Amino acid sequence: MLSLSDKLAILSDAAKYDASCASSGTDNRNSLNGKGIGSAGGMGICHSYTPDGRCISLLKILMTNFCIYDCLYCINRKSSNTPRARLKPEEIVSLTLNFYKRNYIEGLFLSSGIIRNADYTMECIIAVARTLRKVHDFRGYIHLKTIPDASKELIADAGNWADRLSINVELPKKQSLAKLAPEKNAEDIEASIQRIHQKEVEYEAAKRQKPKVKPPRFAPAGQSTQMIVGADDSNDLNILNRANTLYNSYKLRRVYYSAYSPIPEPSSDLPPIAPPLVREHRLYQADWLLRFYGFKVDEIVNESSLDLDLHCDPKMSWAMRNPDFFPIDLNQASREEMLRVPGLGVRNVDRILNIRRWHLIRLEDLQKIRISLKKILPYIELVNYHPKRAHFNSFQSIECSSRLNQMELFSAKTTAANGEL
């Protein structure tokens, strides 16, 4: 008989390959007029950090890691002999509430292996969320993993209790999914993502009509997904194209990229070593450029360079390939143009725009708002600063070569194995 602690150990270990731990962006609420505990809304809170650099915001566990599927990249696949456990709904409810009361967590992220069939599994997951909300009036954050093949009605019900729903697309290429996850089907997954999006649209529309009776809530923190990086041969162009389609077609809040982490007893169809963690990092940077900096996928990766440069962040890479775009005159340029300057982030661009309302920007102003001059000087122009084009060209070649030298201090093999630079 496994103790509660044993089960928690197995089922949190089994859940850790999901990168998402966000607890932000849901509707504002608290417990002042409630019968229970919990508040949410605005910025998420990370209650702890583990030495893998990831935050703990939610109690992230599987209901069970028994699974009838055999996805090769997954530690919980049917054919793996990992230890199995199953938590009862009341055990998950009690763990969530008691962790929350001690201020360990913002809420629950519940996922599960598939048992019996998709609908049955989905119903079990929903039951936990419904108990938390209805019986205990829990107002903290709930993220539910949606089982792709679950019925439309169950997905609607899940959104009623959850802040966020997610379905993992798992692999960037449909062929890879067919090969590595025989029971899963990329079209079905996308159809479910589409259904969630449709429900979100209906919910937003219902809210806008300001009805007297509030429409049933539907996942106010939206939906997210995850792609495993480095478990198949997809290149960064495949990955970013897929992410871009998901953002545009279904308004996903986040796409998570999870560097494939070798699992115990891996299948021989999987690569023996992990991809460098820096690849995951570069993908997140590129993802940010797509969502907040106005870049298009083919400006970052394209048919002539299929992968991101591991040695150089994607924005700097773009600047080096497009020297004619610079220098940017910070007193004239549009917000969009300034966002392309390496070393200038969204916040600093907005600061510059604010100062510009009052007077012309000078070099001293940039120092005062603590912008790293070393990084941006080659790319900008100011009232009292006009770089020579020659300077710009020589600067970037120095920058590039010094980076490459640093890289060579480490053997390629070590870098590939530990992912550090």
Next chain:
Amino acid sequence: MKYVQNPHDLKSWIQEARDLVQAEIPPNEVEWVPSEELYLELENPTPLSDKPSIYEVPKAFLILAETVACHRNPEKWALLYCILWKLIFKDKHLLQVGLDESVRTCQVMIKQVRRDCHKMKAFVRFRALSVAENSAEKHYVSWYEPEHLIVQRMAPFFQKRFTQMRWSILTPDECMHWNGKKLFFSNGASKVDAPEGDDYENLWLTYYQNTFNAARLKVKAMQTEMPKKYWKNLPEATLIESLIEKGQAMDISRKFDAH
């Protein structure tokens, strides 16, 4: 030089500053002194003016001052007076432009206070005490050491989140208590006043070590967000060393395999 005793809160500072402004005493002629350094009774208290204040300050200044007043550095009072003076007599757009030296120092302080507030929301850990023997009712008590003077500022957050709980947060500066209906404050406490151990702490540690992925060690990333100074009051931090060792061992064996 005009000597003024450091006020103990923003309200008394506003009182003091209003009198100073009305007497038109510029910042470089005012020295704000900690009360324990004040050997002499102040001989020349600022004459209390019964005239209503004729100066208007932007609301943004009061919002800024509320946060700056939470900073532990006592120089905040002189700094605020300096900004107030400039706003009234020199440049009413001072805050909007945001390039003035004192304003920028304030902004740094504000950032520090906000970060401290955010970390307090994250790192407070409650331990449950039984209210009485055989009673199911619990009193949740935490020992926490904030860097700045933020206890009162944080009260609404905990009150709105843990409404149906009875809780206390003890800190060296002051303590706050919520009994399910009312909030009250008491003098500072020390660590021995807080309970040791809790039924769920071991389960929390179990969760912490199992959610950790030893295949991807990023100690620096962890420490940027959770610096060592917080570790002493986080029960899970006792596991960090051993988890790092586990990660390093895995890394070595993997490199060995790769060769």
